[in-house]
Amino acid sequence: MSGILFLSPMRQTLSEFVPLCANVFESLGLGWWEILFHTVNLLILIVALRFLLYKPIKKLIANHKKKMDDVFEENKKLEKEAVETKEKYDKMMLEAKEEVAKASVEAANKAKIKSEATIEEAKKQAENIIESAKRETEAEKERMKNNYRETVSKLAVDIAEKVLEREIDKKDNEKIIDKCLEQWEER
Numbered sequence: 001m002s003g004i005l006f007l008s009p010m011r012q013t014l015s016e017f018v019p020l021c022a023n024v025f026e027s028l029g030l031g032w033w034e035i036l037f038h039t040v041n042l043l044i045l046i047v048a049l050r051f052l053l054y055k056p057i058k059k060l061i062a063n064h065k066k067k068m069d070d071v072f073e074e075n076k077k078l079e080k081e082a083v084e085t086k087e088k089y090d091k092m093m094l095e096a097k098e099e100v101a102k103a104s105v106e107a108a109n110k111a112k113i114k115s116e117a118t119i120e121e122a123k124k125q126a127e128n129i130i131e132s133a134k135r136e137t138e139a140e141k142e143r144m145k146n147n148y149r150e151t152v153s154k155l156a157v158d159i160a161e162k163v164l165e166r167e168i169d170k171k172d173n174e175k176i177i178d179k180c181l182e183q184w185e186e187r
Contacts, residue, residue, distance in 0.1 A: 155180040155183075155184055158180060159176055159177065
């Protein structure tokens with residue numbers, strides 16, 4: 001019954017509880033000095049455990065937490081850098097696309113200018129060829145005129161020789177001239 005009373009001290013009054021505790025300690029063979037000694041030993045053990053285990057473990061946990069916080073901060077920084085790098089990359093890609101577009105437009109303009117220059121050059125060459133052909137034609141005309149003059153001169157000489165060989169009247173003269181002109185045209 002004393003065990004039951006000890007397990008439920010709330011039901012008992014304080015005056016009943018103190019003698020009951022004393023009886024429990026005496027039944028265990030413990031005196032007040034031994035209880036005090038064990039209490040002091042318990043306090044020393046608690047203080048020693050606090051300094052030897054609790055504080056180092058707490059410090060270790062704090063260091064670990066600090067390292068984890070540092071890792072999280074580093075992770076945030078790296079994530080921020082990654083976002084910034086991606087933004088820079090996107091910006092560079094946009095700029096590169098713009099440069100490619102500008103280069104394409106510039107290349108198209110250069111090609112257009114080059115083709116226009118080529119067309120101009122071709123026109124100039126065509127004009128030169130036409131001018132050359134005209135000069136050759138004029139030169140050919142001049143040669144033909146000179147050739148005709150020589151031929152006409154020969155005809156005149158031939159006519160004069162024939163006229164000198166005999167006396168020719170007006171009709172004969174016209175016949176000779178017509179005959180010479182026909183020969184000349186055939187040549």
